[in-house]
Structures are given as C-alpha cells and as structure tokens.
Amino acid sequence: MLGPVETRSVSPVFVGRGDELDILNDALSRATAGEPQALLIGGEAGVGKTRLVEEFAAAACRRGAVVALGGCVEIGADGLPFAPFSTALRTLHRALPDALAAAAAGQEEELARLLPEVGEPGAGRHDEEGMARLFELTARLLERVAADRTVVVALEDLHWADASTRHLLSYLLRTLRTGRLVVLATFRADDIHRRHPLRPLLAELDRLRTVRRLELARLTREEVGRQIAGILAREPDPAQVDDIFRRSDGNAFFVEELAVAAHEGCRTGLTDSLRDLLLVRVEALPEGAQQVARIVAEGGSTVEYRLLAAVAGLAEDDLIEALRAAVNAHLLLATPDGDGYRFRHSLVREAVSDDLLPGERSRLNRRYAEALEAGPTLVPADERVMRLAGYWYDAHEPAKALPAVLDASVVARARRAYSEQLRFLERAMELWDITPEEVRSRLRPVDYTEAYPPPPSEPRGGTSDGSDAAATPLRYLDLMAEAAVAGRFCGERERALKTIKRALRLLQDEDDPVRSAWFWVQRSRLVRALGRGSGQEELARAQELVRGLPPSEVHAEVLTHAANWCMVHAPGPDVLQAAERAVAYARMVGARETELNARQILGVLMVDSGDIEAGLAELHEVKDRALAEDIPSVAVNTYVNLPSELEAVGRSREAVPVLEEGIAFARRHGRPDSEAWMWGNLAESLFAVGRWDESDRALVDPGRVGLGVGAMGVHATLRTELAVARGDLAEAHAQLAVAQDCFGSHERAAQHHLPLARHAIALAVAEGRLDDARAHLERALDAGFPPAAQRYAWPLLTAATAVTTEDLLPRVRDAAKRLVTVAPVWQAHDHWLRAELRRAEGRTDPGEWSEAVAAFERLERPYDLARTRYRLAEALLTHGGDDERDRAAELLRLAHAVAAHLGARPLADEVALLAQRARLALAPVVRQRSADPAEALGLTTRERDVLRLVAAGRTNRQIAERLFISPKTASVHVSNILAKLGVSGRGEAAAVAHRLGLFPPETDERVLA
Structure with a gap:
C-alpha cells in the first residue's frame, strides 16, 4: 500500500537552536528599528552553523529583509581576496541595483576593487591608508544601502578567511x-x-560591546531523535x-x-575515525x-x-552520470546559479582531499x-589569476608558478x-632559486613592482631609449622591496622589517647605494612604527649613501x-635648508608628490621659525x-598640518x-587615520576657543575609526588636558x-613629550603631589627645549610656576x-610667565x-584669559x-562666569x-536706583549694542561687521556681558535681555533687517 520512502540526507525538520534563533530574530528586529547588529556564530565542524544561518535567512526574507550571503574560500585554494564580501555585495547589486549605485556614487573606482560591477578600478596610489580607505568606503556603502531597508550580510566559514577579509570585517x-x-x-571553533x-580577531571582537557571540552546542539525545526521524521520515528505533x-x-x-549509513545497511567498516x-x-x-x-x-x-569537464576529460554523458550519482548520494550540490558544483559539507571535501596521494594532488592541480x-x-x-597561481603552486611547477604568483600579487x-x-610575494621569493634562470630573465620589474623608484637613467621596463629588448x-x-612595502601597508610590520634586514645584508655585497638608501628609509619608517626607536640612525645611513650622488x-x-624627521624631533635653521634642498631635488627629477610634501x-x-605669514601662505x-x-x-597631510x-x-x-573641511575631505576619500589626526587637531582648537563640549565630542568619537598609535596618543593627551581643566582627576x-x-x-x-610633561605637572599639582610635579619639571628642563618648540614650551613653563x-x-x-615671541599668543604667554615668576618670588606686580x-584680551582664548584675570584680581x-x-x-566675576560656562570646576572654585575671602560678591550687582535695566546691570554703551545683537542671534563675526570692530573685540565684549548678567551662554543672555525688556520689539526687528 505504501510506496518506497525516500531517505533524506538533511532533515526537513529544523531541530533545536530555538534560543539561538530567537537571538538572531531579536537582532533582526533591532536592526529594523535602526540599531545595526553584529553577531559571531561559533561551533565545531558539522554542528549546524550553516543550517542555522539558512533558517534565519529564510525568516528574514519573509520579514522583508534583503539577505546577502558570502562564503570564505579555503586558504589553500588561493581564492580571491575579500571573496565573501565581494559575493555578498554582488548579491546586493543584483537585488538592489539602483540603491547600491546611488550609495556608491562618486567612489566607484575604489569600490570596484570589491565589486567590479560598479565600474573600473582606478589606478590610485598605494599607501598605508589604501586598505583602510577601501574599508571605510565599504562600511559606509553598507550603511547607506541599509538606511531605508533591512539588510542581512552573512559571511560563512570565517576560519578560512584571508587576512584582508578579516581586517575588513574587523573594521566594519x-x-x-x-x-x-x-x-x-560563522566559524569553526574547533579549528581555532x-x-x-582568526584567534586575535575573535579576541578583539569579544571586547566590543556591539558584537554578540553565539556558541552552538551539540544536540541533545531528544534532538538527535527528532533529526533522525526527519531524515528517515519515520520514528526511529530507540536503540538506534x-x-x-x-x-x-x-x-x-x-x-x-550515521543515520543514512544505517538505513543503507552500511553497518560494517564504520569506525569512530572521522x-x-x-x-x-x-x-x-x-x-x-x-574520480x-x-x-x-x-x-x-x-x-x-566547464572547468570540471576540461579537467576530468570524460565524455559529457559520462561526466553527467558521475555527477548525478554524487548529487543523488548527497555528496555534491549544484551551486545556486547552476554553473558549478561544490561539496555539500566542507568536512567531506577535506576528507576526500586528504585521501589523495601527493603525486595525485600535484597532477590534478x-x-x-x-x-x-x-x-x-x-x-x-x-x-582567474588568483586560481591559476594556486593551481600552479600546488602542482609544484616553479617555472609556471613564479610568473603566476607574481601576476596574482599584482x-x-x-x-x-x-x-x-x-x-604571493613571499611565495615568489620561495620559488625564486628553484625557477630556471631563463624563466626569471623574462620577468620585468615594470610588470610586477611599484615600490622602488628606479634611477632617472633607467626607466621602468626599458632602457633610456624606451626599448624593451635590453630592459633590466x-x-x-x-621582490623584497615590493614585499616590504606590502607588509607596511597591511600592518605586517615585523615581516616587512625582517625582509628589509635581509635585503640590506644582500646589498652589502653590491655597489648600489641608491637602492640601499631606499631600504634604509623603509627601515626607519618601520622602526618608528614598531616603537623600536626614533628612526634617526637609519635615516642618517640613507643620507650618507646618497651624499654626492x-x-x-x-x-x-x-x-x-x-x-620631516628633523622638523618633528630636532628643528632648527639647518632643517630649513634641508627642506629647501629636498624641494629642489624633487623638482629636478619631476617627483611632484615628493616636491609637494617637501614644500609642506x-x-x-x-612658521615655527617666525616667518609666519610666508609659511602659512606656503x-x-x-x-x-x-x-x-x-x-x-x-x-590630507596639509589638512592636518595647516590648521x-x-x-x-x-x-x-x-x-x-579648515579642519572641518579636511575631515569632510578625508571621509570622502576614505582616509580614516588622517581623519583621526584632524579630529584631534579640531579638539585642540575648540578647546582653545572655549568650545569644550564640542572638543570633548571630537575626542570621544574620532571619525568612528580605530586610531593608529600616534593619533591615539594625541587624543589621549588632549583628553588629559580637558580632564585636568574640569577637575576629573581619575579620568x-x-x-x-x-x-x-x-x-x-x-x-x-617636543610635540608629544612636552604636553605630556605639562599635564603630568598639572595633575600632580591638583593632587598636592608637589615633589612629583617638581620632578617632572626638572626632567623637562634637563632635556631642554629644541628650537621652534615655543608652542609647547610656553604653556609648560607657565604651568610649572605653581x-x-x-x-x-x-x-x-x-x-x-x-x-621666541614673534606671535601674539607667544607674547601673551611671555607676559604671563613673567608675572607668575614674580609671584613665585613673592613680588607680585x-x-x-x-x-x-x-x-590675552586680544586673543580668543577664554580659559587663559580667565586664569590671568583671576591672578590680576588676586x-x-x-x-x-x-x-x-x-x-x-569685576575681574573675578568675569573669570568665574567663563569658568562656569566652560565647566572648569577647579578654576571656578579658586575664584x-x-x-x-575678600568678601566680594560674584553675582552682578544691580543698581536699584537706576531706571535703566542695562545701566543697572553695569553694561557700557558698547556692551549694550553688542547684547542687542546677541539677543537677535548674531554671531561674533556678524556683530563685528555691524559695529565695525574686530571679531576678537566682539568676543571680549560677549564674555564681559555674560559675566555681568551672571549667565553661562548666549542663549541665557538673550533670555535675560528679553525678560528685562532691554530692547523693544521694533528695535529687534530693525536689527534683524
């Protein structure tokens, strides 16, 4: 009565994982509400990670989400870098072509490196930020695509991810x-x-509060029973x-x-061996x-x-019959596009591959x-290029593998x-000595390298007359030069430094000072980046090698x-001449980018030497x-240095x-590290002009990027200054x-260690650790101040007088x-320090x-002005x-109003x-006998005019233009008004003016006209 029941290899019933599926569905709901979600799903091979993702993806699609799946290619197969992201983006491109095109607008050349469908990749320039630039643009692309719809991006088999994919996922x-x-x-936990x-990445992501991690446990006996019932389409025997x-x-x-094997009667020969x-x-x-x-x-x-048919060499009917048998046995699956085949489970593929004989594996490749x-x-x-490189390399054919891996590196x-x-470059170096000379002689630097610039007499790829026949x-x-630069770009600095050291040892036996100098420059950069030194000795070797050439x-x-090194570490007159010489040399050889960097x-x-206007103009x-x-x-460098x-x-x-413009430029061009430096500089300038809350926000969220060590140190230094000024000593x-x-x-x-010394002194003083503060000062004085360090030295000396x-x-x-004191701000600090030193001697003047x-009244630095006003009042x-x-x-009222407005609690308490102690009131004294509220508040005629414009919502610049005064003077008047009114901001000042009826409505309208 019953026909034969088909045995399924995969249970149609989704067994277990209820809690995990609830977590994923909750994440989907949160994302739909506008809160992006990130989850890592770990578990041993075969535990059901893919099935869980498939069930969740189906549920997400039913709720209207767009799902894009991407799988990592096993490392040994030499798949395309970023393969899972490229696959996922390709899915999004097919599902949402217009939305993705709009999100990629203006950045097609860069994004085409991951998704060729959006355009042709641009030539671009390769540098340390190149990879981060691509990451930033990719992350923002996904955010824009998901702005109006829910998008799920699922990446499977992260344990096989290439390094670039891991870096991109971490950044995202x-x-x-x-x-x-x-x-x-998803990833195999038992493989880690x-x-x-992958292990360091998982540790890093575990520290992020925004990432949730799920670990799939094995099924219980009850769940195994339900899974077997689904496979057999009947209730199994309890003993089974x-x-x-x-x-x-x-x-x-x-x-x-095991269930299928038992059903098919394969009871013998099965062992516990996986x-x-x-x-x-x-x-x-x-x-x-x-086969x-x-x-x-x-x-x-x-x-x-088609590739399988070409390799198998079988008649088409025989090939199809063999594939049908493998598919029917649930060993192979057709790909979703119907163009190829893959193993249903990677564990089986690994077992089959491991079972091949060494010679058999080479022959197949x-x-x-x-x-x-x-x-x-x-x-x-x-x-094609990547896979060809992998096949030839695994075939152990050096003559074919070397050009192939070099092509793949490009x-x-x-x-x-x-x-x-x-x-790939390291593989090329591995293959170099075992590759026939006749093959190596046909390879040209122009085809494979960009790192090392050749001498002008030896253009890339040919002789000076342009012929290729005698090309070097x-x-x-x-290869070593290219590998060193690639290592620096991807953050593998140790590997890059190791390569450079080997190259310099080889160059000891060659008369090639220019090439040696180039490697010494690279070594200097890496030594600094790794924190192994300042890089000075390496640069000195490079200079000695090119001297006289x-x-x-x-x-x-x-x-x-x-x-550049001397500008940062040892500025002086000689450095100015060195920079001029660098500009001249770069101009002579037509190295435009180097020339502009040298001019910068x-x-x-x-500027630092005192030729301020000319330097800023440059x-x-x-x-x-x-x-x-x-x-x-x-x-981007100029957007950092000019401001x-x-x-x-x-x-x-x-x-x-300038910084706001630079941040927009860096974000548009995907340069997160430079953007981080700009956020730090912006925070510093906002602190100086008294916009402390904005300064704090700039430091808390530095462009949403992971900072490099240098930028991170600058941000931490500025946070220290803000915390000390606000009295948050623990922070x-x-x-x-x-x-x-x-x-x-x-x-x-100087730009690093002098601010650190100043903040260490200020923190020690705030905590009453005067001996520690003096020790910090003595160390700074012992080290001395290099030329052009006045920007950092003046504030340090002023803080040290305490x-x-x-x-x-x-x-x-x-x-x-x-x-030097050629800038007004340095002159102001000179006056301040002189007065502080007199005070320290007990001779306050x-x-x-x-x-x-x-x-300081001529400058827009309200905190410094408040501190000097406090000292003058004292x-x-x-x-x-x-x-x-x-x-x-009056001075104390002004200082207290500014301190309160800024949140500078220690200064406010001192005032x-x-x-x-002096029995003086800090609140403004209103003269009751005056019928004019403005006069009662102590406002001068000019201050009354300024307040009228403040109440009308005018900025300092607009006030200055209306009253024919400088913006700095307008700022001073505004500060005085805030103090006299006893308020902390312009809005409160406007509210007081309106409440007291200082300016009739018709007057306000005339001002706004």
Missing part, C-alpha cells in the same frame, strides 16, 4: 553605527588553535537513536551520516563518480562545470592550471588586498624624510595645488573651518597613562629667554598682570588699594574662594 564591526544592518559571521590567524547519539556525540552532520566515517559515502559511489569527487575536492570550494590557461573564460575573469595589490599581495630583468631585491627620486625622498615641511618650518598653496592636481595623500600651524600661532578660530590619570604608553620612552618629539622653587627659578627664566590680561586685592576692589570684583 568596529565602526558600524547606523543603518538597518545585520552582519553575522592557539596560532590560528541511542547508538547514533553515542557515536555522533550530538554533532548534527555526523548524525546525518575520516573513515566521512569517506564511507564516497567509497559507495561508482568509480567514475569517485569526479576527487577532482572537485582539489579544485577549490566551488568548481565551475597541473590539469586544472593547464585547463585554465587553455580556456581563460572557464572561470570568472576576476578569479591583482591583490590592485584590490588593496596587501596581506594577500605579501603572501626583475631581481630578487625588487646625482639627483634621483630616491635622493629626493631621502632628503624629504630626513627633513618647508611651510611648517617657516601651506595654503600646497593644499590648493594638491587638490587641483588630485594628489589626496598630500592634501596645526594656525593653532600654534594662536589663530584657533581660523583653524576650525586624567587614565588618559595620561594611555598617552605615555602610546609614545613610549623612545619618542622624544611648583617652582627658589633653585628652579633661574632655570625656568633661562629656558624662557631661549623661546599688578602692572605685569595687567599686561598679561591685556595680551594681585589687586593683595597689593592694590581700596579703590582697586571694584576692579578686582569663588578668593572672592569669599
């Missing part, structure tokens, strides 16, 4: 902030041994369930294999199907049908490579997959790097030229819009420790005499404090007569305590 999960997006990834490359549960230990895939268990179904196939299975196993995660060379269209165009570089480029062949040192690109690069260094040095010119000539690497120099000379308000301690750790003992650049003892006073004065206050109350009390009271 760390920076994901907006969009209706769910990102999940101590040295597995017990047997299978015991032998599978609840592993879902093993349950399937490999034997997995091969049972293969060995039950006809010989032809077994096809072995071919598919060695071809990669997926093998296209050779056949794959030969078929692919004969038929380039057998695989997708963007995969493709990897073009895709910003520098980790994979490095891996590729050298082993060329004709100009070249390398010569210009050496001079530029040396000038020159501009900074000019920086503006470099920025404009870099933008006009589309050299973004120089442009930094504006800040150095006290023009903080000018620096802010100041924590941030100071981070900053000190970032810069280390080797980093003695602990300056009699024996230290001469040293502080002597240090101050060596600092109100006149000197008046000069300091007047100097001097007036101590050494002035009774007629000075009203002036002191309040002084006022209490």
